[in-house]
Amino acid sequence: MGAALAGHLIFAAVLFGGWEIASRFALVDASFLPPLAHVCAILWGFLHDAAFLGDLELTATEVAVAFLIAAPLAISSGFLLGERLHLAETFNPVVHLVLAVPQSIFLPVFILAFGIGFLEKVLFGITHAYFIILVNSFAAVRSIPPALVAAARVFGATRSQVYTRIYLPAMLPLILTGLRLGMILCIIGVLLAEMYASRRGIGRLIFSWGESYQLPELMAGILIVSILTIAVNEAMRLLELRVGRFYRSAAGS
């Protein structure tokens, strides 16, 4: 735990320290690498800029909507497939085929079909998140030790009790991992769609800054997105750990 923190701190120190040194001593041309202070100032400005915040909000909304649609769908599909194995037999090869295929490549087709807009970006995000959450949910159902279920039945547990007391806690760790991965992929999908063909949103902003060679804004934007996504990832990982620990202690009882 301590080592991880130290690692992060050292990395941040090297990254930002090196950045500062490079621009301070003009090792790199300022148009290539704007000074850290300048970028931070712009970043700070963004946080108070209505237009920027509006774009950030739009992207966040797209991600949230896509995730909130994909997650329940995927979890229930995974559950269904896990329970009814004969369905799994049929759909498994299809799902694995889709997973093997890089979904991001289908972006142009998506745009042809759905145009450029909120809907298309949300749908793209959904396809990214759905399959990984599905696979993890399926694995979660399959991972429940049958001995546990049998024991519960012997003790006279009802159907719903079996589901809530045994299935749910047992499945939770894997499902949470799937959700975290799904969130990452969803964000990637939405950002990619925005960068490729969109008029608004953080992805589009960052891409256009890159095109117009506005480096300070570009780097500020990248920093904000990085911090936000790392924060989301860490939050979900902590949740996974907490639940995992809880499940392990509960499983003992």
Place this chain on the structure above:
Amino acid sequence: MKVRHIRMLLIAAAAVAAWELMVQSGLVSPIILAAPSDIALAAKKDGAVFLRALLISVTEIGMAIVIAWTLGIIFGLIVGSSYLVAAATAPVLSSIFAIPLIILYPLLMAWLGVGPLSKVVFGVLAGFFPIALNTIDGVRAIDRGYFNFARSIGATRLETNVLIVLPLALPAIVSGLRVGTGLVVIGVIVTEMLASLGGLGYVISYHRSLFDTGHVYFGMALALLIAFGVNAALTRLDRRIGHWRLRERGES
């Protein structure tokens, strides 16, 4: 065997026919779904263009793969050999991996232009993290006894790393290579779609803007071919390594 194959071929043929009918009859707009005939037409008309673009993409992908594999494995081997360094570094790599790397592409674009270089660099970035992380895991998982054994027979650091550590970690490394290489392929093609001077992604994008759905689908098919080809090659590699992986911990 034979009957099954014939049956599958018949089903496939029927599917293709139905597909063609769906588009021709107007049930599905030809802009959304290209008819097989459109795709074939695109192939005939601009096959050479696509082939050239394919070559460019494959070259970029190939270069990125070589560099990502080398950097990822060597980095992973070095970091993995120390418990402390691995414990500090692996979480950092995981955190960085959580960032949607695509967001860095505009930066690469600004620094390196829209030519092949930015694609290759992005591809390397995309593939590096899973390869390095898996290599670190693979090295850490090696029984400490092997290191004592290596020292007791007088092996040097280099000999230990190359002749003992590397092969022992190979199954984990190959898993990382599978994920990482897939990401390299996607990374290169997607960045070609975003902004490029050439390559398969570029050509697909170009035809999308002209609503040449047949061309778009043909290009996608080629891209999928690359993705599948790479995946299949790596699966074979994984399987060959796997035959001693399963019994490694003395299960027989």
Place this chain on the structure above:
Amino acid sequence: MPIIEVTGLAKEFRSGRAVVHALRDVTFCVDERRFITLVGPSGCGKSTLLTIMAGLISPTRGEARIEGALITAPMPDRIGMVFQDPTLLPWKTALANVEFPLALRHVDPAARRKRCTELLDLVGLSEFADHYPHELSGGMRQRVAIARGLAQDPRLILMDEPFAALDEQMRTRMGHDLLEIWEKTGKTIFFITHSLTEAIYLSDTVLVMSARPGRIIDTLAIDFPRPRDLDIIGSESFGRIRNRIWHLISERQE
């Protein structure tokens, strides 16, 4: 003629603020071509002692010498080791595993092949030369490890509970076969075990170690004639020795 001389060996480990005294003032000699066993309660420092004798770690105080030379680093041509886990390389055949230490030394391939084939024959695995570790049983893997330990023709073989992971029958078999190998090769063997029966059956001398911090509290000469029959294990004199050692070990457990 003592081949091994250990004098005043002490080892302390630092773990955070605490200091762990693993060994304190260990002194003994081992004569050439003898089979010596070290027994003691769990955690008394047996493995630590072996690791120092192998040159893998250095003592805090005192010294270990082989043939007069100070042991400060591994000496592959003089000291061979067999660990509890055979640590065979899974992608190499049994023969290739035995050859591995010699391959590192760039020994001529034909010569090393011949020698290692002989070694595999010695441990009774000549038919399995082309098998992979995952195709061999635990006992067979340990035999390969023993052959490998003999590959560089060391004078001394150190063995750290090599049979501990095997079931009792296999263990007894292996012990018996090890004695045959020892008699044929004339090596000096320093053997660590938990099992008093194994210790007495196998060795010329048993060193008894106290609980941590480890010291040698007694040295027993085992006078049963060789070659030794497995029947002696049930004999009265065997039982007496066993009891004696057991008391020594349990007494010191305060």
